[in-house]
Amino acid sequence: MALDNPLWRYALALYAQPGVEQCCLQLQEQGAAINRLLLACWLGRMGVAVDHDRWQLLDTEWRQAITEPLRQIRYRVRERRTFEPEVEACYQALRQAELAAEQIELLRLWRQARDWLAQPEVVGKALMLDNLISYRHSSGQPLEQSCLRQLALAAAELPVEESELSSGPGY
Numbered sequence: 001m002a003l004d005n006p007l008w009r010y011a012l013a014l015y016a017q018p019g020v021e022q023c024c025l026q027l028q029e030q031g032a033a034i035n036r037l038l039l040a041c042w043l044g045r046m047g048v049a050v051d052h053d054r055w056q057l058l059d060t061e062w063r064q065a066i067t068e069p070l071r072q073i074r075y076r077v078r079e080r081r082t083f084e085p086e087v088e089a090c091y092q093a094l095r096q097a098e099l100a101a102e103q104i105e106l107l108r109l110w111r112q113a114r115d116w117l118a119q120p121e122v123v124g125k126a127l128m129l130d131n132l133i134s135y136r137h138s139s140g141q142p143l144e145q146s147c148l149r150q151l152a153l154a155a156a157e158l159p160v161e162e163s164e165l166s167s168g169p170g171y
Helices: 006-015 020-029 034-046 052-057 061-080 085-113 125-139 145-157
Strands: none
Touching (some): 006 020, 006 034, 006 085, 020 034, 020 145, 034 085, 034 125, 034 145, 125 145
């Protein structure tokens, strides 16, 4: 399984932008799945609209069975670090495991969504925001609109080379 793919590279680049990590974590606290938010932006960048039916097509098994339980364990260990500094190595290992699980989740999402038809004339911030709002409605989570707008703006301003967005042969 080749873990490197256009969605993974895009997610890394977007997450590294100023304010994006904080915004994503705030939305995660409100119930969002960060990888779904990143997918919404990437697909918007690709000119792909994501409606409720498409969100329902995406597999949630990996996130629910692997990624989220790892995150919960990491949070519990993180709380103990103050009183038990010897758990730091365990905490760092859990962070790495969670990141690896997220990379696999993004690969699975990319494989599911890479062949969805694009409408290149509607690429950009508006479509990214539409996809994020569609995710909010589909997830049933009361996600803060201002954070969704901030994420769409950061995604729209992200300078990404065409080769990094390609889902064509070679990936």
